[in-house]
Amino acid sequence: MKNRAVVALLVAFVLALPALAQTSSSSQDQTTASQPAQSTSSDQSATGNSATGKPLQPPAREGFWGRVNPFARKKYVQRQTQPIRDRLNELDELTASNGKMIKDTDARAQQGIQLASSKANEADQHAIDAGNKAQMAQQTATQATTRLTTVEQVVGNIDQYKATNQTEIRFRPGQAVLSKNAKAALDDLATPLKSQRGYIIEVQGFSSGRGQAAISNSQKMADSVVRYLVLNHEIPVYRIYVVGMGNAPVPSTNTEQQGTTAKRTSGGRVEVSLMKNDLEQLATTNTAPATQQR
Numbered sequence: 001m002k003n004r005a006v007v008a009l010l011v012a013f014v015l016a017l018p019a020l021a022q023t024s025s026s027s028q029d030q031t032t033a034s035q036p037a038q039s040t041s042s043d044q045s046a047t048g049n050s051a052t053g054k055p056l057q058p059p060a061r062e063g064f065w066g067r068v069n070p071f072a073r074k075k076y077v078q079r080q081t082q083p084i085r086d087r088l089n090e091l092d093e094l095t096a097s098n099g100k101m102i103k104d105t106d107a108r109a110q111q112g113i114q115l116a117s118s119k120a121n122e123a124d125q126h127a128i129d130a131g132n133k134a135q136m137a138q139q140t141a142t143q144a145t146t147r148l149t150t151v152e153q154v155v156g157n158i159d160q161y162k163a164t165n166q167t168e169i170r171f172r173p174g175q176a177v178l179s180k181n182a183k184a185a186l187d188d189l190a191t192p193l194k195s196q197r198g199y200i201i202e203v204q205g206f207s208s209g210r211g212q213a214a215i216s217n218s219q220k221m222a223d224s225v226v227r228y229l230v231l232n233h234e235i236p237v238y239r240i241y242v243v244g245m246g247n248a249p250v251p252s253t254n255t256e257q258q259g260t261t262a263k264r265t266s267g268g269r270v271e272v273s274l275m276k277n278d279l280e281q282l283a284t285t286n287t288a289p290a291t292q293q294r
Contacts, residue, residue, distance in 0.1 A: 161200060161275035165189060169225055171268035173208070176220040178228055186225065189274060190233035201235065202273040203242040210247060217268065219244030225270050 167189050169182040178186075193199060205222030207214045222242045229235040 161277050163273050164199075164276050165274040167272045169221075169270040169272060171221050171270070173268060174217075175268070176217075176224045178224055182225075183228065186228055186272070187233075189272060190229050190235055193233070193235065193274075196276075199239065199274060199276045201229065201240045202271075202275055203240060204271045204273075205242075205244045205268075206248070206271070207244075207246060207268045212246075215244050215246035217244075218246050218270075221268050221270050225272060 167185045169178070169185065171177075171179075171182075203222045203225050205218035205220075205225075207218035207221065209217065219242075222244055226237075226240050226242050229240065230237055
């Protein structure tokens with residue numbers, strides 16, 4: 001009987017051991033699970049939405065059965081894996097936040113690059129405009145210098161007239177009436193002068209005979225020419241210089257006869273000479289730059 005009682009006690013003790021071990025491990029697991037949860041919540045409150053960077057702490061005690069508990073239940077497994085799930089959720093949130101920050105930074109960088117590129121293009125355009133304006137200013141300065149040089153030359157030679165055209169008008173002896181051929185010659189001389197300036201007309205009358213009678217006759221023939229130019233071609237009187245030479249000797253234009261005595265005129269005639277200075281050249285120079293600027 002005693003042996004049976006001992007065996008029964010041993011069997012009861014063996015059967016009671018798993019229950020005690022389960023109870024002990026459950027209490028330890030609850031304590032361990034509460035500690036990581038508290039540490040996780042404290043870490044999250046300390047760092048906000050960012051990861052703590054600390055590794056998960058393993059349970060301090062592993063219970064009666066060690067790492068593998070054959071009697072572990074679903075709630076026990078959930079309590080053990082809850083810190084891992086919390087940490088994974090925290091890492092997911094941190095990854096999403098970092099991705100959003102990276103996208104925002106990239107968008108701001110691209111916007112800054114585009115703004116800098118547009119500013120650089122605008123600066124290049126301003127530089128090109130400034131270069132063009134500088135080139136135009138240089139051209140204007142060069143033109144002004146050229147015009148100034150031309151004006152100085154014209155002013156220096158304003159009283160220097162050169163003969164550009166000459167016409168001789170013949171008269172019958174004792175008459176001062178212009179013939180048809182004489183009028184045609186004067187028309188050819190005076191018609192182009194309506195749009196010109198910087199010219200004078202020199203009219204010299206020559207007549208045969210002697211003394212004051214020859215001078216008076218030559219003056220009448222010269223006055224007849226001047227009257228035709230003023231009335232028919234509106235030549236200003238101040239541009240005409242007239243003189244009656246009478247029977248004054250005429251210098252020879254032949255080089256072979258130079259040095260010989262000048263011949264006196266026979267009959268009546270008037271020499272009309274068109275004289276010009278450089279004022280017409282100055283007018284042409286002033287008009288050319290205005291035409292180029294248009």
